[in-house]
Amino acid sequence: MSLVVLGTVALDHVKTPSGARRDLLGGSASHFAMSARLFTQVHLVAIVGEDFPQKHITFLKQKGIDLTSLTIEKGKSFRWKGEYRGNDFNTAITLATELGVLMNFSPRLARHQRQIPNVFLANIDPDIQMQLLRLMGRPRLIGLDSMNLWINHKRSSLKRLMKKIHLFVANDGEARQLSQEHNLIKAAKALRKMGPSYIVIKKGEHGVLFYCDQFMFSFPAFPVEHVVDPTGAGDTFAGGLMGYLTKAGQVNEQTLRRALIYATTLSSFNVEGFGMAKTAPLTMAQVKQRMNKLIKFIAV
Amino acid sequence: MSLVVLGTVALDHVKTPSGARRDLLGGSASHFAMSARLFTQVHLVAIVGEDFPQKHITFLKQKGIDLTSLTIEKGKSFRWKGEYRGNDFNTAITLATELGVLMNFSPRLARHQRQIPNVFLANIDPDIQMQLLRLMGRPRLIGLDSMNLWINHKRSSLKRLMKKIHLFVANDGEARQLSQEHNLIKAAKALRKMGPSYIVIKKGEHGVLFYCDQFMFSFPAFPVEHVVDPTGAGDTFAGGLMGYLTKAGQVNEQTLRRALIYATTLSSFNVEGFGMAKTAPLTMAQVKQRMNKLIKFIAV
Numbered sequence: 001m002s003l004v005v006l007g008t009v010a011l012d013h014v015k016t017p018s019g020a021r022r023d024l025l026g027g028s029a030s031h032f033a034m035s036a037r038l039f040t041q042v043h044l045v046a047i048v049g050e051d052f053p054q055k056h057i058t059f060l061k062q063k064g065i066d067l068t069s070l071t072i073e074k075g076k077s078f079r080w081k082g083e084y085r086g087n088d089f090n091t092a093i094t095l096a097t098e099l100g101v102l103m104n105f106s107p108r109l110a111r112h113q114r115q116i117p118n119v120f121l122a123n124i125d126p127d128i129q130m131q132l133l134r135l136m137g138r139p140r141l142i143g144l145d146s147m148n149l150w151i152n153h154k155r156s157s158l159k160r161l162m163k164k165i166h167l168f169v170a171n172d173g174e175a176r177q178l179s180q181e182h183n184l185i186k187a188a189k190a191l192r193k194m195g196p197s198y199i200v201i202k203k204g205e206h207g208v209l210f211y212c213d214q215f216m217f218s219f220p221a222f223p224v225e226h227v228v229d230p231t232g233a234g235d236t237f238a239g240g241l242m243g244y245l246t247k248a249g250q251v252n253e254q255t256l257r258r259a260l261i262y263a264t265t266l267s268s269f270n271v272e273g274f275g276m277a278k279t280a281p282l283t284m285a286q287v288k289q290r291m292n293k294l295i296k297f298i299a300v
Numbered sequence: 301m302s303l304v305v306l307g308t309v310a311l312d313h314v315k316t317p318s319g320a321r322r323d324l325l326g327g328s329a330s331h332f333a334m335s336a337r338l339f340t341q342v343h344l345v346a347i348v349g350e351d352f353p354q355k356h357i358t359f360l361k362q363k364g365i366d367l368t369s370l371t372i373e374k375g376k377s378f379r380w381k382g383e384y385r386g387n388d389f390n391t392a393i394t395l396a397t398e399l400g401v402l403m404n405f406s407p408r409l410a411r412h413q414r415q416i417p418n419v420f421l422a423n424i425d426p427d428i429q430m431q432l433l434r435l436m437g438r439p440r441l442i443g444l445d446s447m448n449l450w451i452n453h454k455r456s457s458l459k460r461l462m463k464k465i466h467l468f469v470a471n472d473g474e475a476r477q478l479s480q481e482h483n484l485i486k487a488a489k490a491l492r493k494m495g496p497s498y499i500v501i502k503k504g505e506h507g508v509l510f511y512c513d514q515f516m517f518s519f520p521a522f523p524v525e526h527v528v529d530p531t532g533a534g535d536t537f538a539g540g541l542m543g544y545l546t547k548a549g550q551v552n553e554q555t556l557r558r559a560l561i562y563a564t565t566l567s568s569f570n571v572e573g574f575g576m577a578k579t580a581p582l583t584m585a586q587v588k589q590r591m592n593k594l595i596k597f598i599a600v
Contacts, residue, residue: 087482182387184505185525205484206506207520217597220507220518225485261600295600297517300561 002041003246004139005032006107006132007122007235009046009070011053013081013096014274016089018228024275025056026080028122028145031232033065034279035239035266036120038287039247043113045069045132047105049077063280068110076100082231089230089271090171090204107132118246121165122235123147126157133164141251143167143242144196145234151177159194166251168196169238175201184209185216198256200241202234208260215253219260222268222294229274233267236279240266265291302341303546304439305332306407306432307422307535309346309370311353313381313396314574316389318528324575325356326380328422328445331532333365334579335539335566336420338587339547343413345369345432347405349377363580368410376400382531389530389571390471390504409435418546421465422535423447426457433464441551443467443542444496445534451477459494466551468496469538475501484509485516498551500541500560502534508560515553519560522568522594529574533567536579540566565591 007029013022029046036042043066048057050072061067081096105128117140121129126146133142142165150158151174158178162168168191176182179190188199188211199211207220240263248255265287269278307329313322333342343366348357350372361367381396405428417440421429426446433442442465450458451474458478462468468491476482479490488499488511499511507520540563548555565587569578 183525183527185523203506206503207518209520209523215596216523217599218507218520218523219598219600220509220520223485223509223516223518225483227483257600296515298519298598298600299517300519300557300595300598 001118001246001249002043002116003036003118003120003242004043004045004109004113004116004136005029005036005120005122005239005242006045006129007032007124008078008102009044009048009052010078010080012231012275013079014229014231015083016229017084017086018226019274021229021274023053025059026232026275027078028124028232028235030060031235031270031276031279032120032122032239032242033060034063034276035236035270036243036246037064038266038282038284039240039243039262041066042243043069043116045107045109047071047073047078047101049073049075049101052077059280069108069113071105071108073101078102084230089227092231107135109135117141118242119143120238120242121145121161122238126150126154126161130157130161130164133161141166141242141245143169143238145169145238146174146178148174148177162191162194162196165196167198167200169200169202169234169241171202171204171234175199185211188216198251200260202237208264210256210260217257219264219298222264222290223297224268224271227271230271231275233270236270237263237267240264261291261294262287265294268294301418301546301549302343302416303336303418303420303542304343304345304409304413304416304436305329305336305420305422305539305542306345306429307332307424308378308402309344309348309352310378310380312531312575313379314529314531315383316529317384317386318526319574321529321574323353325359326532326575327378328424328532328535330360331535331570331576331579332420332422332539332542333360334363334576335536335570336543336546337364338566338582338584339540339543339562341366342543343369343416345407345409347371347373347378347401349373349375349401352377359580369408369413371405371408373401378402384530389527392531407432407435417441418542419443420538420542421445421461422538426450426454426461430457430461430464433461441466441542441545443469443538445469445538446474446478448474448477462491462494462496465496467498467500469500469502469534469541471502471504471534475499485511488516498556502537508564510556510560517557519564519598522564522590523597524568524571527571530571531575533570536570537563537567540564561591561594562587565594568594
């Protein structure tokens with residue numbers, strides 16, 4: 001089975017206490033795809049401008065990511081400039097956002113991609129996320145990520161979307177903001193009531209909380225001593241989660257636990273380097289090696 | 301084997317979003333003992349004033365706690381008045397502290413208690429903690445807890461003490477403050493270098509991180525939906541940890557993991573009620589029942 005991801009493909013300028021990098025390949029769909037490709041065929045749906053470096057496109061293709069539905073349009077690519085200050089790696093300070101071609105993005109999907117059963121709506125305007133859903137057949141598993149911007153400014157669009165999806169991924173701040181509950185168990189229950197059966201709350205260095213009607217569980221994060229750049233960690237996490245569930249072909253307690261262990265492992269690689277420096281070269285053998293360390297770390 | 305705990309026995313006034321209570325039996329040694337008594341004979345070393353309610357003393361005795369070395373002295377008992385505001389249950393706002401008889405406390409220890417092999421120095425002035433150690437034979441396992449006040453004002457006393465102990469328990473803020481490292485793995489390593497072989501960092505609702513030279517592990521906390529009063533949660537945690545290790549009779553990876561699962565379970569009961577409302581009535585069967593839930597919650 002394969003997997004469609006809608007989101008952004010961006011050029012990132014990032015500054016962290018470890019240094020600064022310009023024109024990194026970034027965006028929610030790119031980071032997601034770089035992680036999910038380890039498990040399954042990923043079909044990426046996004047837009048870039050004509051100024052987008054060919055090397056990044058070649059790179060994604062070489063990683064086996066299907067770019068049939070990557071639109072290349074006249075104009076400038078989406079750019080994000082952000083900084084992480086001091087020890088707070090959980091919150092990026094956005095210095096600049098240039099939407100460029102993203103301003104008028106209507107996702108398109110090749111005919112053969114419309115019946116793909118697994119879809120992830122990575123972080124992008126919820127109205128665009130809804131547009132993609134309308135292009136698709138009846139996906140078996142729809143995952144959704146969002147961000148504070150949309151929770152604030154497009155709450156009603158987001159709430160309509162919540163009714164259509166199965167799995168919602170949010171960080172703790174977003175979960176609290178959307179649910180208006182501080183306690184994360186209460187927040188998870190409130191989000192469940194908005195529609196999705198499966199609620200995944202990411203707590204950064206503190207790991208993850210999973211909630212559904214039948215069971216709940218939690219894992220700490222893999223301990224990373226030298227965080228370099230957490231940009232894309234959430235998308236990398238989601239890529240591992242959805243990638244594994246797609247490969248497994250079924251969603252149950254066992255596959256969900258395993259998927260979240262993979263997700264946790266993959267995001268720990270992401271934060272150890274700028275952009276995709278650590279995730280792009282990864283092989284499944286390396287992922288499994290660290291996953292076994294993680295399992296030992298969290299075993300009862 | 302049995303266990304000595306040195307710390308405070310206090311009268312607490314607590315206000316939380318769930319309500320307010322006056323003259324609760326509190327203090328680091330009381331909460332610790334109420335938890336550790338489920339595993340082993342606990343010998344409490346502390347001081348109270350003549351004003352201390354007899355009902356609290358009777359209550360501790362009824363719970364099987366040995367009060368031979370509880371000094372009752374002329375003067376006022378130690379009182380703490382604190383508040384938890386909004387959703388921040390991790391930080392108590394201290395409104396008032398009346399030291400009373402604690403001002404001139406020199407711990408004493410009955411002869412038969414001096415050879416007890418396990419000791420926990422619960423939160424109290426580090427100079428008093430050192431005094432107790434000098435009264436003891438050669439304890440096999442010495443645990444230590446402290447707080448921001450002593451880290452700020454008695455850092456050198458605390459550092460001397462760190463050289464004498466085996467197991468250090470701190471919350472994340474204290475661990476960062478004493479080690480001057482923000483990353484918790486780095487903090488744990490720095491604390492290890494100060495002396496203790498075993499470092500336990502409590503992260504409140506995010507669980508616990510354990511570090512020693514041979515291995516590391518981490519658990520999330522038991523998910524509590526309705527936090528009522530977290531006062532004493534850290535002491536209750538330490539009581540479960542040291543209580544179980546004392547009962548187990550040996551310190552190794554297996555007993556440490558199990559001890560921290562018990563500790564996590566016990567502190568989850570503590571936060572669900574004011575003072576010891578939830579921990580005092582606990583039976584081992586109830587603890588094991590919740591522990592099994594926790595194990596299911598965190599299983600890989």
